[in-house]
Amino acid sequence: MTGYFIQAFIYLAAAVVMVPLAKRLGLGSVLGYLIAGVLIGPVAGMVGKETATIQHFAEFGVVMMLFLVGLELHPQMLWKMRHRLLGLGGLQVVVSALLLALIAWLLDQPLSVALAIGLVFSLSSTAIVLQTLNEKGLTKTEGGQNAFSVLLMQDIAVIPILAFIPMLALPELVEAARDMQTTAQHHESLSLVAGLPTWAYAGAIFASIAGVVVVGHYLSRPLFHYVANSGLREIFVATALLLVIGIATLMSLVGLSPALGTFLAGVVLANSEFRHELESNIEPFKGLLLGLFFITVGAGINFTILSEHVLLILALTLTVMLVKAAVLWGLAMLFKIRNSDRWLFALSLSQAGEFGFVLLSYALQNHVIPPETVSLLQLVVALSMFLTPTLFILYDKVILPRYQHTSNQQAFDDIDEQGQVIIAGIGRFGQIVNRLLIANGVHTVVMDLDATQVESMRRIQVKAYFGDATRPELLHTAGIEQAALLVVAIDDRESAKALVHAVKQSHPGVKVLARAFDRGHHYELKHAGADVIVSETYHSALHLGARALTCLGFAPEVAEQKKRAFRETEKAASEQLYDTWQHGSEGQQYDHDYRKLFIQTEEAIRAAMQADKAGEQSQDDVTKQG
Known part of the structure; x- marks a missing residue:
């Protein structure tokens, strides 16, 4: 037991130290987790063989992530975004996957392996890109909004990719795995559809998907109402986990991806009144498990392979990023994304993403890509993510100023x-x-x-x-x-x-x-x-404050009267405050005299409220006597 405590302490301590530091440096939380894993694994050697076992457990964070992605995808929103999703996002995934698969095939990889590699590297980092766009205030730009559309399509594309990858399994890898199969692996392969004929297998799959939709749409609401009426938050958390784990188990038992089922359930529940409660309950587990997954990826990086193939890994990383950037640039031109937004769109999405680690691990488990190739490609994914902050710096410091200068030179309109x-x-x-x-x-x-x-x-x-x-x-x-x-x-x-x-x-x-x-x-x-x-913000805040009073039980006319008293009292003091501010020296307008007067104004407002309250009380007394 002590050994488990020590390992847990090492993983948590690494995350607590490195993730905030990485975010402060603008690298993002995902890179923070990866760096933490590298430090406690290959560098310090503080973790060992248990890393692979923990990684299998932590992969459930991906299932939770796709459930949360599904919760955000209202059918109406998807319909409004259909042109960008299917056009821009769909073309990006397909064209990038095909070009990267072609390059892998030209490098003497088997066709099935090349296709899997193309699919893995066609995805970008949702965590890094969205976080960076938000931090830099670029979310509402044309480039930022189109990048979001592509990332959303990529998240959706993970589902069919997870379903398609097992079909690419290499016979020799499957045969080798059978020879080494253990009892534990036998238990993991429990299936409800083993040995069924094709028609029965297809029927079981459709029945499972239909069951998820029916349960999510019709039975989940009564269940959540029942649990919510208990008033026990921990039981609601347990119910949310029960839903996700149950659906993931069902999908596994019928030979489908657990992520497929939870994603579908999320979409079905997107319009539920319990959506926000589900998000708040699942989010901490998803974040912790995903963080643990990224730490194990970093801890599992083979520095021996990196030192032996450093030039190859660097060349592959640059090739992936250049190919994806070229595809994104071409699509930006096709969809008329202009000026600096085109650069932002192309540069922000040119890296591989966190799902690359998931898909590589999944491809390894399903005997699609050999272990030595997976180790090499994991380094390519990690390095491309490490380089992403550099691309945003390039955009900020070099590209954006050029377009701002050009914009400033644009002739003003003739006002007629x-x-x-x-x-x-x-x-x-x-x-x-x-x-x-x-x-x-x-x-x-x-x-x-x-x-x-x-x-x-x-x-x-x-x-x-x-x-x-x-x-x-x-x-x-x-x-x-x-x-x-x-x-x-x-x-x-x-x-x-x-x-x-x-x-x-x-x-x-x-x-x-x-x-x-x-x-x-x-x-x-x-x-x-x-x-x-x-x-x-003054009038809207004052109006909201009055509404807050009515929500607390004040009569509407009383709340309106207190709002008016507040406004008049502050207005009466505003001239004095302004005069005091005006006579302050440069940089010292808010000196001691101003602060003292401001405090007096607050006291005058409270006194006005109390006087108003006393007036109401006396009026009530007169009414009672009458």
Whole structure:
């Protein structure tokens, strides 16, 4: 027992130290787990033969991952994304697999092995790419959204790949495995369909799939309602695990991939009211088991093979990444992904993915790829993932600045109209202002420096111009001299402040209404001369606070009265706060006097709330006496 505790401590300690460090360095959690495995395995020799046994157990994390992927795939969402999924994603998987299989075949691999290798390397790293896109704020870009579509298709493609790989088994490997078959392996090969004729085997498979759909759609809800009514969270967790393990077992007993069944169950339950609860319960187990799986992969890397074939492994890694990048670039051109988004799309998906380790292990178990080849290819997968952060750095530091420079050189639109109101910025804030004014018959002229945003507005028939509102000549063309109002909704704080100051200096008769990001920005805009300033979150937060009071039992009219008292009290103190801020020295606007006054304002708000409460109480007393 002590030995198990020691091994568990080693694996967990390696993960706790290396994964946060890898994320801080921008390498991602998957690489952190791989590095941790390398350190405790080949480098330090702290783990040994038990690694392979643990890896078989940890592979169940992949089954859980595909269940969670299925939960996210609403049928409606899949239908809306069908063109990108089947077109862009499907072509990427098929073309990449065929080209890489051709290269493997030219390198004297048997055709079945070459096909398996092509399928393994056609997939990219969902964990690394999505995490990096999110960290760098690239998720909403055209390149990021198309990369997500391809990754989603790749996750779906894992299912047929898992079903197809056993058909590629090499007879000589199967025969060798039979000679070495152990009793344990015999028990693992339990089957409900062994010896059945083909028609009966096909019927069993269809019946199993139909059973998963029926149970997921009709029987799971009553079961979850029954368990939820018990009020015991641990039983709900047990039920979620029971569902996943039960379906995986059924699929294994009929000779199908466990991942296929759990993925299908996830899709069936995607519209269930218990979806979020299932996700929150399964996610920790999935994350822990997947992390353990990646550690065992790192611990199992054979450094002897790496040292003996370092040039071959490096050449294979670069070949895989270049072929995939070329395919992605061609598809980006075909699907009209432009400029820096094309580079982001091609570079972000050019590596092999975490499923590569899973599929290689699966191919080894099913006697498709020889053990020595699997060891070599695992190093190729790992090295390509290690190189991925470098590609994102290349995109950030070299490619993106070039396109930003080109975009800045793009000629501004010719503004051929003048409006009563000029709106600078057509983001989420400026859009609402513009829609309200247009709906009431007010003629507006809208400008934005983001060409993509302007194009998006034009697609929904909202007239907008690509231009920099801080440029005096563009404001003149838009009719600033005759305009009644200028609405400043620019996303850049400094540009917004400079625009307000410039317009109030040159056109003092124009009223300037500006959006502030926070209290400090509010003061800066007021100092620059803005006539009306609205903090973008203030009113919505105040409204939500009032709704929170009603949810806690306050009467709606009382909550509205307290909201009004809060607003009036803060408004009364705002001038004093602004004066104190304004007279502070540069960099010290929030000095001791300002902080003291702010605290006094908070006390005044609490006092107003208490006075309001006392007023309500006295009114109640009068009512009772009456």
